[in-house]
Structure formats: structure tokens, C-alpha cells
Amino acid sequence: MGLQLRDKVPKRRVEAKLRNDRTTAAMTNQVWAMDLVPDQLATGRKLRILTIVDTFSRFSPAVDPRFSYGGEDVVLPLERVCRQVGYPQSIRVDQGSEFISRGLDLWAYQKGVVLDFSRPGKPTDNAFIELFYGKFRAECLNTHWFLSLDGAKAKMEEWRRHYNEAPHTAPSGPTPNVAAERLGTIRPPLSINGRKISKIGGRVANSPTLHHAG
Secondary structure, eight states: OOOOOOOOOOSOOSOOEESSSOOOOOSTTSEEEEEEEEEEOTTSOEEEEEEEEETTTOOOOEEEEESOOOHHHHHHHHHHHHHHHOOOSEEEEOOOTTTSSHHHHHHHHHHTOEEEEOOTTOGGGGHHHHHHHHHHHHHTGGGOOOOSHHHHHHHHHHHHHHHHHSOSSSTTSOOHHHHHHHTTOOOOOOEETTEEOOOOOOOOOSSSSSOOOO
């Protein structure tokens, strides 16, 4: 009888690291930052939103809301945007269950991406995504009622496109789209149905958890 070999997958196959030798990104797609942020529909049903930003160009390749997220759910939109704009060398994440999952671990290993974990209880370790979240919260989440998941996706995508067209260094500096384009990142479409994306209006809701759309 021949020798039977059983496939065995190691628990940790990716070159992961805990923050110890971080350096400032010097090019696009060198370092991304990623996080999951909470919100809700007008009905009260909870949402979780995957947010991703390039720490060098400030370009955001994805803002993806869902009702729930597991490790495999993170991989799907992440792989989609990587095929569009390229794979980062590393991604800064916290130690939430979705980011330490086997599914994301295996994806990172296969793609040669380092998962760079923040220290527990140290949100400043991932300051870029915290700054992005603050802007996203103030300009989108706090200015809209989301009546459905599809409606939330549409409003958040419109905000993301506007964000990528606005400068985030100095008023005369390049926008994230321009910076990414100059450095070789594929530029996403900048219009919907042939119409140029305009700045989102709306008034801020009085409730800190329910959001109003103009």
C-alpha cells in the first residue's frame, strides 16, 4: 500500500508582523490602511463598512458596506480592488476577528502581502485610517439616512468618488486620483451615467446614530 499524504495547512502562512519597524510610505501601493466601521440603516439594522486608504496617495480604492463581515467577506472586496489598482506591499489593520481570520491570512500569503497589525488598544498605530474614518463620518455617515443596503452603497460610493477628487494635503496639491494616476495606479471611473460627480449636500442629523440625507 502506498504512502498516503494528508494536506495540512499551517495556522499562520503569511508574513505578519506587529508594529515595530514602521516607516513612512514612499510610493503608492506600498502601504494601505484598512478598518471596519459601524453604522446603521434608518430602520436600526446594523451595518459594517470596510474602509481602505493608501497611506501615501490618500486614494481610497473601496468603501464597502454590508450587514456583517467575516474573514472571507473581507477578502472578496479586497481582491476586487487589488485587481483594479494593484496589490499593496502591506496593509495596516487592527487585531479584530475579521483581520486575524484564516481566510484573510491565506489570501495575504498567496498574494505576498504583509498584514501589519496594530497593538491592542492603540488606534494611533493606524492613524491614517482613523483620519479617513473621521472625514467619512463627518461628510457621509452623519449626513445621510440609509434606507436600504443598496442605498447605503450608492451614497457611500458617491462620497468615495468625491473624496478621491479632492486634495487632502494643500488646496493646490494633487487629489488622491491624480496622485495615484501619476504613480501608476489605475484610475477608477469618475462619473455615473455620464454625469460628473458633484459634492454631496445634506444636513447633519441631530441623532449621533441615525443619519439624514439631503
